[in-house]
Amino acid sequence: MAIAAGARKNQKVNEAEHETLLSIRNITKYYDEALAVDNVSLDIRKGEIFALLGASGSGKSTLLRMLAGFEQPTQGHILLDGVDITRLPPYQRTINMMFQSYALFPHMTVEQNLAFGLKQDKLPKDEIRERVERMLKLVHMEKYARRKPHQLSGGQRQRVALARSLAKQPKLLLLDEPMGALDKKLRTEMQLEVVDILENVGVTCVMVTHDQEEAMTMADRIAIMDEGYIQQVGSPVDVYESPTSRMVAEFIGSVNIFEGTIRDDEEDHMTLNCPDLDALIYIGHGVSSGIDERSMLFALRPEKTVMTVEKPDQEFNWSEGKVHDIAYLGGHTVYYVELPSGKIIQCFLANTVRRAERPTWEDSVYIHWAVDSGVVLRS
C-alpha cells in the first residue's frame, strides 16, 4: 500500500514538474548577530509535499515562520505564484499553517475554530456553514463539531488543526512538526492519513520535521538543513541512497563511513585503500579527482553490508571481523562487527527465518558488499 502511494505521488510530481508555486530566493536571516538561515534558495512545485528536515537549531523552523510571515528575512525574497510576498503580513498571505501545538482556540468549539478564518474573510453565513461541514467530513470529525478542544484526544485535535488550516483553501499549507505532539503508534497512522487528505485536497505543502522517517513517509521531496544551510534536496530515495555529503549520510538513517585514499581513479571505476579493511574498496565509476584530493569517504548503509561466516569469494569490498555486539530488534538484527583495526561497523540482518542459527558474540565473521552498494563522498 505504501508503495502504491509512493508511485502515485511520483507520477503526480512528474506531471507538474515545471510549475513552481513558491520560490524562495537567497533568503538569509540573522537574529541579532546569530545566523539562522544562510542564503537559502528553493523552488516548491505545485501540488507537492516538501519537507524541511533538520536537527533543532538548523534553521528549518525559522524558514517556515518566514513563509508564514511571522518573521522577516534579513535578505532575499519569497515569491508565491510569481508575486513577491516577502513583506506581506501573515493575514494577507494565502498561506495557512498548522502549528506544532495545534494552537486551537480553547474557548471555541471545533466548529467555531474551523469557521474563524472564514469569518475573517467575511464570507456569507451559508457558505461558512457549508465549508465547515465539508472540512469536518474531510477529517472525519462530524460527530465532534460541538466539542471544545480540551475534550478531544491528541489525534482528534490534530485533525481539527489540519481542517482549520485547510478551511480557507490556501495556496500553500505549512505544517510545523505535524506529528510532534503524537505518540509513536498514532504517528505512523496519522502520517499516511494526513498525506491522503492533502492529496485529496490537492494542496501544496511545506512541512518542517526533525523526524527523518516522517519526512520520508510523507514528502515527495526533502531538503536537509544544517546550520541554516541546505545540504541536499531530493526525493526520499535520492537523499537516502545518494547522499552528497557525510552530514546527509549520517543524518538520514545509519551509515558506516570508511576513510580511504585513492589508489586508482579511472573513468569507469575507482579503488580506495582503507586501512580498516582487508581488501580495497572498488567503486563502479570514477570521480575525476584532482591531484591534491587523494582522500575520500566511502559511505555504506548497514542493510547493504552483508555478514557471513565463510570467506567471501571476491577480490574487493570485504574484510574480516568479529561480532562485538548484537541488538535483536524483532524485524531485523543489528550486528556490531569489530574490524581488526578496532573500528566498529553496523550490519543489518533481516530476520526472515524464525530462530535461525546466527553468529554470536566473539564469533569470527566476514563482511562484504556489492560493487554498487556504497557511495563515495568528498566531504
Add this chain to the structure above:
Amino acid sequence: MLPGGKRWIIGGPYLWLLIFFLLPFIFVLKISFAEAELAIPPYSSMFDWTEEALNIKVSFANYIWLTGDELYVVAYWNSIKMAFFSTLFCLLLGYPMAYAIAKAPPHLQTTWLLLVLLPSWTSFLIRVYAWMGLLKNNGIINGVLMWAGITDEPIQMLNTNFAVYVGIVYSYLPFMVLPLYANLVKHDATLIEAAYDLGARKWGSFFKITLPLSKNGIIAGSMLVFIPVVGEYVIPELLGGTESIMIGKVLWQEFFNNRDWPVASALATIMIGILIIPIALFHRYQNKESQS
C-alpha cells in the same frame, strides 16, 4: 474523602475563616436582631432567663427600619454604583497596564510589577491624604491650572464624587492589575499567531482571542476591587462630600455617632448579603461551565 495530610492543610484556612470571619459575623447577626439600649453593651440581650423560662427575643425592627428610611437605600445604591464604576475604571486602566507588563521582556516584568505595587508600601491613609493636598482648591492641581491660565478660579474637586473615584481607582488599581497580569502572562502566544495566520488583524485577534481568554482574570480583578469598595469608608470620608454617602460611612455613623449597634449590625448584615449573593451565583455558573 481526602487523605489525612491534605485534610489538615485545607483545614487550616477553614479554621482561620471560622474563627476570624464566621464567628464575628454570627455576633453581628445576633446584635442585628436586638434593640438599642443605653447600657454596656448598648443593646438588649437575645437570651433572657426570667421566671424559670428562657425567653429568646428576636427583633426584626432594625431591618424594617432600614427599608423604611430612604437614607439607607440611597447609601446602598450609591455604594454599589460607586463600586461598579470604580471597578470599570480600574479595568479600563488596569487592562492595558497588565497587558503591557505581560508582553514586556521577562527581565522588565518584575520591575514593572514592583512599580505597580510600590505605592502600597506607604500607608494607605497617607496616600489618601496626599490626594487631598493635590485636589483641594489651593492644592497643586488647581495651582498649576491657574498658573497655566486654563482657569481663573479653582475648580472644586475635593469633596466631590470625582475625588472619591480618583482615590478609589488609585488605591485599588494594583488589585486589578495583578490578577489580570497573572492571567495574561500565561497566554499561549501561538494562539495570536494562529489568529493572524487565519486572517485576523491586531484588534480582531485581541477581541476574539485575548479578551475572551482573560475572562477569569477580569472576573478575579473585578471582585477584588468591587467587594472592598462597596464597604469603603476612609476614601469617601476624606475625599468625598455630602453627595457621596456610602454605606461604610453610614455604618460608622450608626455605630459611633448614634451608638445604635443593632441598626449598624443590620446594615452590615444586609451589605454582606448584597455581596454574597452575586458571588454565590457566579460560583455556581463557573462550576456549571467547568462541568460542561
